[in-house]
Amino acid sequence: DTLAAVPAADVAMVTLAVDVADWPEHLLPYSGYLVPKPQQRRVTAASFGSQKWAHWADGRQVILRVSLGRDGLPVLHLSDEQLLAAAVEETGHHLGLDLQPRHARVSRWAGAFPQYRPHHATRIEAAMAALPRGLALAGAGYLGIGVPACIRSAENAAGAVSAALRAVPE
Structure with a gap:
């Protein structure tokens, strides 16, 4: 019963590949960002995967992993197209960029994000x-x-x- 009582939120991950020529130099030292809860619409965080993990860096593209959804912020009812549009629009807004991904992949994880409650x-x-x-x-x-x-x-x-x-x- 104790283990079954741990609630979990649904989340989605949109992976974007952006031309390295379109990635600003001032973002190169960073590995990503978290969106403060009051500003979250659908995107909660973004990781700059090719800057975190060298084996992802091929010199031609930057890989971004954009997290959407959390407890109280459902997203799995959205279509893949809507999730992709939200990831591109909101991440572009956060970074001040006009993101034009070359490739994208949407992954969905129902009940994958445990929500720890008191005790x-x-x-x-x-x-x-x-x-x-x-x-x-x-x-x-x-x-x-x-x-x-x-x-x-x-x-x-x-x-x-x-x-x-x-x-x-x-």
Whole structure:
């Protein structure tokens, strides 16, 4: 019951490829931005993927990953075309650019963004303590939604399961 009670928001991600010639030099040092809640219409954040991850940088295009939606800001009812238009228009407005993406991809994730409520950590710790030996939890719904937190939870879960398996008599 504790685990099922963690609410989750629907989100969409629009990935845009923009010609590097159209990307202003003053944005090169940055990895993205968050939109303050009062200013959010549909876009909540944008990452400049090719500036964060070198293997995405090919010298011809800049890859942007635009996040849309959150708890209380539904977006999955919008068509792919509407999501793309919102991403291009709002991100262009935020950056002061006339974005003209060469390529775009829309991804939708229903129920993918856990919403931690008061006392979440205490409830999750109790649920984890009640698990039978050899069973572990990992993922964004438990102790952090960021990539580093998810990696840490996966490593901890793998370590716990591995230790339990090593303790089983042959």
